Amino acid sequence: MVPFETIRRGVLSAAVIAVAAACTPAVAQEVAPSHLAAARAAVDAIDSTEQFDNILMNAATQIKSDLIGSNPDIQPQISDMVxxxxxxxxxxxADLETEVSRIYAKLFTEAELQSIADFYNSDAGKKLLKQGPVASREMLAAAxxxxxxxxxxxxxxxxxxMTQLLSQNGGGAGAPALPTTGAVDGGATSSSQ
Structure with a gap:
């Protein structure tokens, strides 16, 4: 997996979760099982929760480090226990997968979710997931x-x-002072060219 792709998916998933949290009424709405299944299929197709795969492993590593730091003499036992x-x-x-599926179910209709899953399970959709980050990097470079x-x-x-304006208004000759990079140093600008 390309790191940029992971970041992109993370941002997309975080945005979806944030929007859903803001739009979620205090009372939980029931989602039809078929709607939830369509959401789960879409979530699986776009690998939106893949970015969370390392949460438990990272937590275990951190906790091991904390505990071993205080008890280095029993490092193997701590590691095995954690x-x-x-x-x-x-x-x-599975709870996270279900919650993310519910979020998508609240944001998209069942038909939309089926379309999303169908597209991302197609060859074109799989290629978009794989090549999208490359296209994004190249697009940013071109921009x-x-x-x-x-x-x-x-x-x-x-x-x-500016030279024309100055000459029309009796100003001095020569190129006007313009910042070369848009930066201003202490109120003075450097001239271009």
Whole structure:
């Protein structure tokens, strides 16, 4: 899995959870089993909870570290004990899957969820999940190049326009002072070109 993809999914899932939490009435709404099943299929298709796979392992590692720091003489026993306790909690992962499915069920109709699952289970959907982060990185790089070109050209044409304005208003000759990168140093700007 590409780290950027994991981040993207995390942001998407966090946004969905935040919106759902804000929109959730105080009384829990019942979701039809078929609607919940469609939500679960969509959640599985987009791997929206994959980013949470390491929560239990990371918690166990942190707790082991804390306990071993205080009791280094029984490190193997602590490690085994925490692993055993973590494995006992592993089935609770299903609770998270169910809750995320409920969130999606509140935000999307059953038909929409079926469409989402169908698309992301298709070859095109799988390719989008795999190649989407690559496309996003390349898109951001292209936008940076375009933005730099726009800034350069606007700076140049604005300097020319400023020269004309100054000459029309009896100002001095020469290129006007414009910041080269948009930065201002202590109130003074550096000239372009």
């Amino acid at each position: 692993d055993e306790k973590a494995l006992a909690l592993a089935p609770r992962r 940076d190049v375009w933005s730099n070109g726009i800034m350069r050209d606007l700076r140049r044409s604005s300097a020319e326009g």
